[in-house]
Amino acid sequence: MAFKIFMCVFPLPLVSLPPLNCRKCMRYVAGDVLYVLARKYPGFEYAALVRSENSAARVREAYPNVRVVLGSLDDADLLKREAAWADLVLRHHNNAADASDHESAARAIAAGLVEGHTESRPGYWLHTGGTGILTYFDTVENRFGEPPGRIFDDLDGVEVLTSFPDEAFHRNVDKVVLECGTAHADMVRTAIVCPPTIYGNGRGPVSGRSRQCYEMAKVILTKGYVPIVGTGLATMDNVHIQDLTQAYILLIEAALAGNASPELWGARGYLVAATGEHVWGPLARTMAAKTQEMGLLKGDGGIKEYQMSKEEALETAGFEALSWGLNSRCKGRRLNKFLGWKAEHPSLNDEVPGIVRSEAKRLGLL
Structure with missing residues (x-):
């Protein structure tokens, strides 16, 4: 059967x-x-x-x-x-x-x-x-864009x-x-x-795009600035x-x-x-630098940073942008210990040019 x-x-x-x-x-x-x-x-x-x-x-x-x-x-x-x-x-x-x-x-x-x-x-x-x-602990304490606590x-x-x-x-x-x-x-x-x-x-038939990092690339490509929530030191796993x-x-x-x-x-x-894991502020700066290197930003000057409040982040790109100011860190050891699971594909930092390129194509910029 x-x-x-x-x-x-x-x-x-x-x-x-x-x-x-x-x-x-x-x-x-x-x-x-x-x-x-x-x-x-x-x-x-x-x-x-x-x-x-x-x-x-x-x-x-x-x-x-x-x-x-x-x-x-x-x-x-x-x-x-x-x-x-x-x-x-x-x-x-x-x-x-x-x-x-x-x-x-x-x-x-x-x-x-x-x-x-x-x-x-x-x-x-x-x-x-x-x-x-x-x-949860960031949101309940109204902490956004701050360094991780635990x-x-x-x-x-x-x-x-x-x-x-x-x-x-x-x-x-x-x-x-x-x-x-x-x-x-x-x-x-x-x-x-x-x-x-x-x-x-x-590789699925309905949707091949994730959200948080791709929305960040979209903001950089369409608004022309580096989005930073709070101090930019919030950290997440990936x-x-x-x-x-x-x-x-x-x-x-x-x-x-x-x-x-x-x-x-x-x-x-x-x-x-x-x-x-990644820190949201440095990731945004890396993404903006790659966007400039690829010739996808207008103008000859350097791209400026824009520090967002919680409310501005929500207005800019909804909850995805708000998440750029939240911490979520956990040692994911159980899958590795009991099933031998490990990373075999490029890191998020290595994938940044691909994220920018795919989002630029989706927006008709390439």
Whole structure:
């Protein structure tokens, strides 16, 4: 019997989103994972939740053997049925901008996994959270553009990551996943994967563009200044999209092998997929310098810096710009220790020319 995967990752929300627009990032990550899976494991049975006919047509064209499931995250019965059918559910968070991740969808998936699986045939749930949860302490203290205050650790400090305050980004759905993976550990194995800032071109059929760094390049290209939030010393972790995809592949292969390690699943199954880190101010300066070198800025003078307040950042590029003033740092050691995951693709700094080039092409400047 073929291994069955339900990818609850392509839906478009029924309501418009705030500026962060995580639905695009969601499709970006999901598309890259499916690109690799479909080639490496063509014998698997795949089902993908898709909200719009337009996206459905693109998925069908790229992957004729994928069963498209038209629906939304509000279709609880559908989600429950598909989760019961699948051996593994891959689901991304919905909307990080206001921390309103779709909790009812998560509960429907949990119910379906419990209903459709047994100890002899366990179900697996790979849920994508995000290290946006780590910005909680900056936001609650109204700190923007300041140096980092603390570094988390997903190996020695995993209990801290699984016990954030309820109002933190993603926490409402994290709790549902953790509860399912502990209360029903004999039949459902859960893992929460938390990527930080993602960069690199995605290989999926719907969206190949990430957000934070690409919006920074857009501001530099269109407004002609270096955007700095506060002191510019806020720091975040990062990961190349193809390295992130490999983390999912390793977890799926662990599921295939029947790996039931409590270090990967359940109460301790909280894995930060970070391979590097960057400071937002220096990154903006590097990006602006590369933009000048490529001849994409008008005028002969040097590009000036513009220091933004929290309100100006939101007005300039929504939550993406605000994130340039937030800290999110965590030692992502669990994936490496237990699955041998490591960076194999260019660093964010090395990728800067490619980010500028791709954004310039998207804007019609190249």
